[in-house]
Amino acid sequence: xxNALTLAAEAETKNPLIPEVYDIVWSLVAFAVILLVxxxxxxxxxxxxxxxxxxxxxGGIARAESAQAEANAQLEKYNEMLAEARAEAGKIREQARVxxxxxxxxxxxxxxxxxARITANASAQIEAERQAALVSLRSEVGSLALDLAAGVVGQxxxxxxxxxxxxDSFLADLEASEKNGK
Amino acid sequence: MIGLFPKPPFLAAFNDARTLxxxxxxxxxxxxxxxxxGDDGGFHSPSIMDFFPEIVLFADTPFAINRLMxxxxxxxxxxxxxxxxxxxxxxxxxxRFQSLIEYGFDFVDKGIAQDLLGKKDGRRFLPILxxxxxxxxxxxxxxxxxFLNISTTGLIGLPLVLALIAYVTWIYAGIKxxxxxxxxxxxxxxxxxxILYIIVTPIEIVSTFIVRPVTHTxxxxxxxxxxxxxxxxxxxxxxxxxxSAGGFFTLFGAGTLAFGIAFSFFEILVAVLQAYVFTIxxxxxxxxxxAEEH
Numbered sequence: 001x002x003n004a005l006t007l008a009a010e011a012e013t014k015n016p017l018i019p020e021v022y023d024i025v026w027s028l029v030a031f032a033v034i035l036l037v038x039x040x041x042x043x044x045x046x047x048x049x050x051x052x053x054x055x056x057x058x059g060g061i062a063r064a065e066s067a068q069a070e071a072n073a074q075l076e077k078y079n080e081m082l083a084e085a086r087a088e089a090g091k092i093r094e095q096a097r098v099x100x101x102x103x104x105x106x107x108x109x110x111x112x113x114x115x116a117r118i119t120a121n122a123s124a125q126i127e128a129e130r131q132a133a134l135v136s137l138r139s140e141v142g143s144l145a146l147d148l149a150a151g152v153v154g155q156x157x158x159x160x161x162x163x164x165x166x167x168d169s170f171l172a173d174l175e176a177s178e179k180n181g182k
Numbered sequence: 183m184i185g186l187f188p189k190p191p192f193l194a195a196f197n198d199a200r201t202l203x204x205x206x207x208x209x210x211x212x213x214x215x216x217x218x219x220g221d222d223g224g225f226h227s228p229s230i231m232d233f234f235p236e237i238v239l240f241a242d243t244p245f246a247i248n249r250l251m252x253x254x255x256x257x258x259x260x261x262x263x264x265x266x267x268x269x270x271x272x273x274x275x276x277x278r279f280q281s282l283i284e285y286g287f288d289f290v291d292k293g294i295a296q297d298l299l300g301k302k303d304g305r306r307f308l309p310i311l312x313x314x315x316x317x318x319x320x321x322x323x324x325x326x327x328x329f330l331n332i333s334t335t336g337l338i339g340l341p342l343v344l345a346l347i348a349y350v351t352w353i354y355a356g357i358k359x360x361x362x363x364x365x366x367x368x369x370x371x372x373x374x375x376x377i378l379y380i381i382v383t384p385i386e387i388v389s390t391f392i393v394r395p396v397t398h399t400x401x402x403x404x405x406x407x408x409x410x411x412x413x414x415x416x417x418x419x420x421x422x423x424x425x426s427a428g429g430f431f432t433l434f435g436a437g438t439l440a441f442g443i444a445f446s447f448f449e450i451l452v453a454v455l456q457a458y459v460f461t462i463x464x465x466x467x468x469x470x471x472x473a474e475e476h
Contacts, residue, residue, distance in 0.1 A: 014230065014231060014234050016230050016233060016337075016338060016403075016407065017338055017400075018338075019337075019338045019339040019342055020234075020246075020337075020339065021244045021246075022237075022240075022243075022244060022245060022246035022247070022248075022251060023250075023251075023337050023338070023339025023340070024339045024342070024343060025244045025245060026245075026247075026251045026254055026255070026339070027254075027339040027340040027342070027343040027344070028343055029258075030254055030255070030257070030258045030317060030340070031313065031317065031340075031343060031344065031347065033258055033262070034258060034261055034262070034313045034316065034317050035309055035310065035313040037262055037265070037266065038265070038309050038312045038313050038316075039309035039313075041266065041269075042265045042266070042269055042287075042312075043287075043308060043309055043312060045269040045272055046269055046272065046283070046284065046287045048272070049269075049272035049273075049274065049284075050284070052274060053274050056274055
């Protein structure tokens, strides 16, 4: 099995596992240059940017959080104010109701007082008129009766004193009989 | 193809399997077209010598430069340009290019460093992990970039240097974290009956301090070497079937071309995965060294 690989290897013997000096040297150079640039320039640059970005994002989050907190505080304040206003309104309504009731009661009292006064006036007037009527009736009925009686008995009862006494006694009798009749 | 865990038998078996696979393919090919191989120049056989092209500059000095070293320097230059330009004007609201850079950054920072080492140690070892990941990734990916066509991580120098740096770093981190107790904990794990130390300690010495850096190096290198050889095999065969063999063999050429394209995509996956594995293994070694209980 003589193939090209072994032929070639036999022709020019070079062990690939033994490094050439120049290979080592240029490997070291390549490594050193890349390491130095990455270490001193690239990594700091990229890290700085990534950190800055993280900062910005975190700052944004912090700002959003503070805004949220502020909004929450405002909301709480407004809710408090709203509750206060509601309580105030309730109080005012209650007061109004109480006032209304009071006013109503007062008005009712006034009205009933007025009514009572009117009633009292009316009854007083009626009484007075009744009295007046009574008096006038008495005198008129007396004179009529006397005229009638004079006419009947044919004698003038001109003596006023007597006539009045007669009428009075007649009426007193009448009242007494009325009272007894009751 | 990828051994995620630093278990040498798996790795060896895997690499063996892959090497065997290539040899079989090559054998199959040579039986089909025995005359073509090697002699008339129609078939460029894949060879490890692809990784040792001729020196073009500074020959016989430690700074000798060949095609692979040029690619390596190009990779370094491109990495620097991409990252320096990409991070020159960083914005809080990133554009597309910056998002891409940040995605890569986060992948190593959060996905590897902080995930395995925590926030503090993750930041501490981030430069080295970041360098490992992007240097290895960029070096791997040149294997499928047209006209470059080879991964400089397939040359043992870079994987070896990086693995040794990782080795030194995790031992340093361990000693600094557990002064005096690091090697004792590593070699004589607490909670093991003392009599078992006869077995456990040699195993620990071999697996932790010898096999670990070796597998760390070879896993990356072998994957890239094998990937390169496979691609060369497919494309060289395609070239041969199309232009040298002709006729009936053009059909074979279509098949090998399709395989070559498929494996090119596969090699992208391997490039990313091996960069990830190399970096995450470094982080795992650091994590083990920094762990409270060994």
